Amino acid sequence: MIMSQTSIARSLFTVGLLLGALGCSAGEESTPARTGHTLASVAAGTDNQAAAARTLKPDNQSALDRVAESIRSSYTRTTGGQVEQLVPILRDGLGAASDTAKPMGLGYDSGKGKYRSWLYTYAQTLAGLPVYGASLRIVVQDQPTNPAVWVSSTLRNLGSFTVKPGVQAPAVDSQEARQRLTERASAEGTARLPSPTRFGQPSLVIYAGDRDQPLPPRLATQYLAESDTPVGAWLVIADVDTGEVLHSHSTISAADVPGQVTMLVTPNDLGEYCSLVASTPMPYAKVGITDGAQVFADANGQFTIPNSGTSPVEVVSSLEGEYFLVRDQRDSGQNEVLTQSVTPPARADFVHNWNDRGLGDSGAIRSEANAYLAANKVRDFYVAYDPDVTFIGGETGFVLMVNWDASRCDSDAWYQAYPGTIPLYTINTCVSTEWLFQDGSVVFEASGAFGDVIFHEYTHHVIDVTHPGWPDDQGPYGEGMGDAVGSLITGRPQHGLGLNLNSCSWAERTADNTCQYSASNCSSCGSEEHACGPLLSGIVWSIRNQLMATHPTDYQSIVNRLVLNSIKYRASPTIDPALASEFLQADDDDVDPNNGTPHRAEICAGFAAHGIQCPPLPGPCASFCNNPMHFTWNGSYQSGNLGMGTVCRETTHPVAGGNCGNLAGSRHLYVNGKQMTCNNQNWSSVPAPVSGGYCVTTTAGNYPWAFFTLW
Numbered sequence: 001m002i003m004s005q006t007s008i009a010r011s012l013f014t015v016g017l018l019l020g021a022l023g024c025s026a027g028e029e030s031t032p033a034r035t036g037h038t039l040a041s042v043a044a045g046t047d048n049q050a051a052a053a054r055t056l057k058p059d060n061q062s063a064l065d066r067v068a069e070s071i072r073s074s075y076t077r078t079t080g081g082q083v084e085q086l087v088p089i090l091r092d093g094l095g096a097a098s099d100t101a102k103p104m105g106l107g108y109d110s111g112k113g114k115y116r117s118w119l120y121t122y123a124q125t126l127a128g129l130p131v132y133g134a135s136l137r138i139v140v141q142d143q144p145t146n147p148a149v150w151v152s153s154t155l156r157n158l159g160s161f162t163v164k165p166g167v168q169a170p171a172v173d174s175q176e177a178r179q180r181l182t183e184r185a186s187a188e189g190t191a192r193l194p195s196p197t198r199f200g201q202p203s204l205v206i207y208a209g210d211r212d213q214p215l216p217p218r219l220a221t222q223y224l225a226e227s228d229t230p231v232g233a234w235l236v237i238a239d240v241d242t243g244e245v246l247h248s249h250s251t252i253s254a255a256d257v258p259g260q261v262t263m264l265v266t267p268n269d270l271g272e273y274c275s276l277v278a279s280t281p282m283p284y285a286k287v288g289i290t291d292g293a294q295v296f297a298d299a300n301g302q303f304t305i306p307n308s309g310t311s312p313v314e315v316v317s318s319l320e321g322e323y324f325l326v327r328d329q330r331d332s333g334q335n336e337v338l339t340q341s342v343t344p345p346a347r348a349d350f351v352h353n354w355n356d357r358g359l360g361d362s363g364a365i366r367s368e369a370n371a372y373l374a375a376n377k378v379r380d381f382y383v384a385y386d387p388d389v390t391f392i393g394g395e396t397g398f399v400l401m402v403n404w405d406a407s408r409c410d411s412d413a414w415y416q417a418y419p420g421t422i423p424l425y426t427i428n429t430c431v432s433t434e435w436l437f438q439d440g441s442v443v444f445e446a447s448g449a450f451g452d453v454i455f456h457e458y459t460h461h462v463i464d465v466t467h468p469g470w471p472d473d474q475g476p477y478g479e480g481m482g483d484a485v486g487s488l489i490t491g492r493p494q495h496g497l498g499l500n501l502n503s504c505s506w507a508e509r510t511a512d513n514t515c516q517y518s519a520s521n522c523s524s525c526g527s528e529e530h531a532c533g534p535l536l537s538g539i540v541w542s543i544r545n546q547l548m549a550t551h552p553t554d555y556q557s558i559v560n561r562l563v564l565n566s567i568k569y570r571a572s573p574t575i576d577p578a579l580a581s582e583f584l585q586a587d588d589d590d591v592d593p594n595n596g597t598p599h600r601a602e603i604c605a606g607f608a609a610h611g612i613q614c615p616p617l618p619g620p621c622a623s624f625c626n627n628p629m630h631f632t633w634n635g636s637y638q639s640g641n642l643g644m645g646t647v648c649r650e651t652t653h654p655v656a657g658g659n660c661g662n663l664a665g666s667r668h669l670y671v672n673g674k675q676m677t678c679n680n681q682n683w684s685s686v687p688a689p690v691s692g693g694y695c696v697t698t699t700a701g702n703y704p705w706a707f708f709t710l711w
Helices: 015-021 047-054 061-078 175-189 359-383 451-466 475-490 529-550 555-569 578-587 600-608
Strands: 084-089 103-111 114-126 129-140 149-152 203-210 213-227 234-240 245-250 258-265 277-279 285-289 295-296 302-305 313-321 324-328 335-341 351-352 396-402 413-417 425-437 442-447 647-651 658-661 669-671 675-676 693-696 707-708
Touching: 015 324, 015 600, 061 084, 061 114, 061 129, 103 313, 129 213, 175 213, 175 234, 175 245, 203 245, 213 245, 258 313, 258 359, 285 302, 285 647, 295 302, 302 600, 313 351, 324 359, 351 359, 359 396, 359 425, 359 451, 359 475, 359 555, 396 647, 413 451, 425 451, 451 475, 451 555, 475 529, 475 555, 475 647, 529 578, 529 600, 578 600, 693 707
Parallel strands: 129 203, 258 351, 324 396, 396 425
Antiparallel strands: 084 114, 103 114, 114 129, 129 149, 203 213, 213 234, 234 245, 258 277, 258 302, 285 295, 285 313, 313 324, 313 335, 413 425, 425 442, 647 693, 658 707, 669 675, 669 693
């Protein structure tokens, strides 16, 4: 992509007016601000095609040349100069004012064997000297009308500036040049430039500012300054009389530092002693260069740190990321910090918990890694299925406090909010038990910092910020939903595998249960919030199993989205029959759950398995009459004589058409509230269904042999 850079005064000729005068098409440019349009890149092709393309010329080059020359002449007037001061840029350097510009093809069409457009480029000069960074670029389409479609200018207004005849570029004084470069770096507050050891041949140039920073023109000398340790090269522009450095930049591309951060963690979201470690990317990890740039890695732990030089740098990675940071309570709130020295552009790859043996202190560091990975995993889960949860998407600085001493813990893990303080939220995990050798040394310490424990506690956070008016105790609903979300992520009903040191198959709780709703005791499994919570996780697991049978390929995305969105509808931290209506509301896809929802059958079956019935669907006549008679048919429906009283009948059978007759006087027949014409003729249309069907009503009156027919 070519970007325009305009540094002329505000008298710059308006591109749109210019191109309009030439009979070309272009948008109007109201000010001399930076403007430009993307150019198509040269199409890739075979070697033969590329070779052929390099020899192509415009179909009507003379016409294209005239368009470019007209624009060149007009732009020259805006700089206060003459047309001969804009010279073509040729392959071997600057041309002369009399040279014909050699355009560069753009957007090669391999099918037609030609370029779509041609780029003309001119450099600004004065007295034969180039003006630093000043050029004019024009793109002309190779079409019958030859429209100029893009103009980019970095021309400078030189005013009355002149160059004395016979002036020569002075030789570079190496000692003075080093001193001047150091002074400039200090004035700009940048790192000191490495000391150059070689200087190239100087040449004269007119300097009138950088890019969008126009300055009064000055005669200057430009030269290349190079060093070997470390390797570096800089273009230097200095005042020809005073030696003051006016501009310098590295001619070596920025040597950024790429890399990846990974961790050794317990796979499958289990307690840390239930599995050997496995390597996994550390998502959104914070990585930085000491006294330099700081970046966040992507979801796969990949990062690139911007860096302007090739000197060795120290790169640092801790268990801290864009959204979460870990604080190990056994080390005054610190966590594992890794550093390494690299020479850009060499990679800086980190592995946290790299020496994990599953024993002693390394188990504590594994808790750090497990907690960080699990927290990011559950956050990504929520954001993926409920992106409207903006309070989660924008949260940063969430603290994970791991390895609390068992003597300070009332439970294996807990979530805590700190209103009005920093940090606002924490998830805390406890070192619960120690196994000891006979000599008293620690063999292993089990921690609550793993998979579904973190998933459970983070769900408490989601409920907390979704329902700020609830009490701190989220009751059985919070406990049950925490387990439910954990099971949805892990794909297994067991919760807390590994908290019991005696077994990696024993579960603290399971969603695969038969707990039944009890109006008086919360559930058949108990009334205490952790005992009743499995009622909700059991309902969710039953719905999941129903969906797995009916939607084997996408059941996970359906149930995940359903459950997470249902959290917003909950009115209180209890488990009660209203939950069924809330799940149906979350499943609704047309703002009318009363006509059924896409997965009503599976949702209602899941609730019924635990003693809660879905509310019945209101029939089509719910809004029109009471106690309707339900009917259906095979072929067509004949109502028979309707009598003289009011009629209220409903059907959920599809209706394509119908008719009615023998209604006299002020008696009328309605379908879904719309009055129908009863003249024994077929209706021209049928009203849309209501609540999944049709309600047929009449007012009282003659004749008893009135009728209607549907098909």
